Amino acid sequence: MSENRPFALTIAGFDPTGGAGVLADIKTFEQHQVTGFAITTANTIQTENEFFDIEWTNINFVIRSIETLFHNYKISTVKIGIVPSLHYLNRILSTVKLVSPTTQIVWDPVLKSTTEFEFIKIEDRLDLNKILSKIDLITPNYNEIEILFPGFVSEKLWLQNEIPTNVLLKGGHNSAEIGTDRLFLKNEIIDLLPSEKKCFEKHGSGCVLSSAIAANLALNQTPKEACKNAKTYIEKYLSSTNHLIGYHYVQ
Numbered sequence: 001m002s003e004n005r006p007f008a009l010t011i012a013g014f015d016p017t018g019g020a021g022v023l024a025d026i027k028t029f030e031q032h033q034v035t036g037f038a039i040t041t042a043n044t045i046q047t048e049n050e051f052f053d054i055e056w057t058n059i060n061f062v063i064r065s066i067e068t069l070f071h072n073y074k075i076s077t078v079k080i081g082i083v084p085s086l087h088y089l090n091r092i093l094s095t096v097k098l099v100s101p102t103t104q105i106v107w108d109p110v111l112k113s114t115t116e117f118e119f120i121k122i123e124d125r126l127d128l129n130k131i132l133s134k135i136d137l138i139t140p141n142y143n144e145i146e147i148l149f150p151g152f153v154s155e156k157l158w159l160q161n162e163i164p165t166n167v168l169l170k171g172g173h174n175s176a177e178i179g180t181d182r183l184f185l186k187n188e189i190i191d192l193l194p195s196e197k198k199c200f201e202k203h204g205s206g207c208v209l210s211s212a213i214a215a216n217l218a219l220n221q222t223p224k225e226a227c228k229n230a231k232t233y234i235e236k237y238l239s240s241t242n243h244l245i246g247y248h249y250v251q
Helices: 021-031 059-072 086-099 125-132 142-148 205-218 223-238
Strands: 007-014 035-046 051-056 075-080 104-107 166-169 181-185 188-192
Touching (some): 007 059, 007 205, 035 059
16 A cells, blocks of 8 residues: 555445545545445445445444544544434444544535435434534535525525525536535635536446545645535546436546
């Protein structure tokens, strides 16, 4: 294992197609020349366009895995994917913060699969705010941000300091500005405009984007740089094929 490469960890679901979850994350880490580790929160039965079943990993097993990896490696960033509950997510976050307070954390809040299978319900907003304060960046789309923070866009909640983390709001579901992502940092809002590439919908594109950001953060890029470069990467991925499974390319 090269000592020159930083370490990044994905804690997410296993998708047998490799289009989403830990397999997609590891592919993305490798293309960014980041050494990737993975812990599965769930095992799934699915294809790129159908979801059949899921078995969640016992949280205590996940915690033991986190502790083991952090005890042996200096992990720069963690990307988190699907989780079954806020309690489960909080256990993960608390453990990472305890064993390595400086590790940066990115959460891709996948609330539903593209086939409408619901992974997690947001029921306690007070708990949600406390939990999100432990995260460096979340990467919701427009549907997810309205579930997490109703009125986020229309009521400009980010200006009221009501969001306890940085937000990259993905523009794939924004019919007014398709493809324009918006990065909300504490003191700045940055529009990340789409390129001229012809992009096609992809299974797991949110996983690839969030893991690309995590990889860039591990490479000591600023959040702005990490998101901007990840957008370039995901557009290459989205334009790589005209079907739901994409190809990864070297940077």
